[in-house]
Amino acid sequence: MSHEREQLIEQAVRRAFGSLAEDRTIGAGGLFELAYAFVAADVADASLEEIQAAFASVWGLGPVDRDLYEQVLAVCDRHSPGDGETIEQVLQRASRGGDMEATCLLALVTNIR
Structure with missing residues (x-):
């Protein structure tokens, strides 16, 4: 991927983030769907x-x-985070x-600490 193309895609993703700065109800999946439209433009x-x-960048x-x-x-995303709820x-x-996936991820976090 060319550097210019990479920058265009990243800028579009940042615009999607900016458009939702105050909306805390959308999960990462919804954010991805919104960003996809920005990128496609x-x-x-x-x-x-x-x-x-x-x-990721x-x-x-x-x-x-x-x-x-x-x-x-x-x-x-599967478990709909509440307001102020941490990961x-x-x-x-x-x-x-x-x-079970959440249980495994929690165990991983615990072992890292």
């Missing part, structure tokens, strides 16, 4: 992988951390509700 043939890489995630972060976001709190709630 600038780079019509942008791939899913390119957009995911732009999200905006969030300051290296390629190694990206898969784990996306997995955590998927669990959080760890969502994972704890999901784990108590029987979500």
